[in-house]
Amino acid sequence: MTELLDALGLTQSVALLSLQPPGWGANLLRGLANSLRIAAGAFAFGLAIGLAGACGKLYGGVILRDLLAVYTTVIRAVPELVLILILYYVGTDLLNQAAAALGYGRVELSGVAAGIWVLGIVQGAYATEVLRGAIQAVPPGQLEAARAFGMPPLTVLRRVTVPAMLGHAMPGLANLWLIATKDTALLAIVGFSELTLETQQAAASTRAYFTFFLAAGALYLLVTLLSGVVFARMERWARRGQPPVGGSA
Amino acid sequence: MEPEHPHEAAVAVEVQDLHKSFGGLEVLRGVSLKARRGEVVAIIGGSGSGKSTMLRCINFLETPSAGRIVVDGEPVAVRPDGAPADRRQIERIRTRLAMVFQAFNLWTHRTLLENVTEVPIHVLKVSRRDAEARARALLDRVGLADKADTYPAFLSGGQQQRAAIARALAVDPSVMLFDEPTSALDPELVGEVLGVIRDLAAESRTMLIVTHEMAFAREVADHVVFLLDGRIEEEGPPDRVLGRPRSARLRQFLGAVA
Ligand SMILES: Nc1ncnc2c1ncn2[C@@H]1O[C@H](COP(=O)(O)OP(=O)(O)O)[C@@H](O)[C@H]1O
């Protein structure tokens, strides 16, 4: 084994990536865990915004619909890096002003919370569009049947609209999740120690740029591949009531 | 017990001077009818005469422009614009009016059993155990006992419509509203659905049935209503209305569908 690594000239790389200090492997994995935590939080927050936003766009009044149109248009038009800077600094600023107004001192927003807030707002705009399209694809007769049997509106949403639209939404949601995992890298710019920043620091300290960025790339790829498997299963489950394409029983 | 003579029974549903316009289009121009408990009322008429709209106004899937709907003696309270004044009241009343749609409208992400238990469990708050036991009995009754765990899309139209009837029966409704229940079916599947409805008529279910099946209407209905341009053109016992129609337009209509 050692001979093989020697022969390939990888001994040094393995040592650098070792989980034990002085290796930097543990730092990278900690960064990955942070990235995933933020991605999951932002994805969930974005879904909540998206469901509310989609319902607002479909069933809301004129003013609400206009506000939501501004939200989704602006968020999707401005580069994410810029949005992250704006939302991060505006978010912490507002929080501090609110804290000051209430007579508290400076508040330090935790990195994870800030990341979820920032990316969640971005995800919410895209999720609004994904879910709006999916809800519109639900046959109206199914919602009508629910109403005709006396279901209250929120029960219709929970028991009929959401499960019926999930199959249509799954591919779009899978995309959003992958974007969320990769957008966490942008948080490096506000100094949050997710995978990319950890990688940068390790690389800068050791000058082994190639090794570390390749390792980080492999970790992102692994996340993508595993996510693909999970989302494929969820989509199959969400589409359980639909006959296979091109055939019926 | 159901009274011997339906014409002396209490009124299950009453429509009073119902009007409905879509924009400038006046679809219903003052329709009144009632069904007593145990009575079957067949509603016939040409395409676009307002049959579906009338049925949909009864459970407020459409908002009537004017008129009154009374279910089991309870008038639906409405705001000045005609919409239900009290969401809870209309929801409660809707659970007593079970609708069977032309396009079935089963919930495609739920199995037949789940379709039938959905409203009892999540609206009427029946326990899951009771709801499932009853749902299985109802599916058995419409000949679908072995399909309880199948999703609707994997079934024929006739099977789906029978499941939709089981779903309607599961709420133990005062009145069942059928909107052309066999019009979306292949001809060879019509019989199995009419058979189920015929059995319901035999056990004195109160039903309003919009249908183009004249022989069937004549057989099961206690009262036939012929709708023309949003008004009742002629109504009465099936043998008279369908056998000796007075209105020229009804004669013409019957000649066309026969
Ligand atoms: N939601 C609606 N908006 C506008 N017009 C409608 C709507 N629903 C029905 N109509 C019109 O009302 C008339 C009666 O329709 P309907 O009640 O479906 O007739 P029927 O069921 O007797 O065929 C038709 O001219 C139809 O186009």
Ligand SMILES: [Mg+2]
């Ligand atoms: Mg119709």
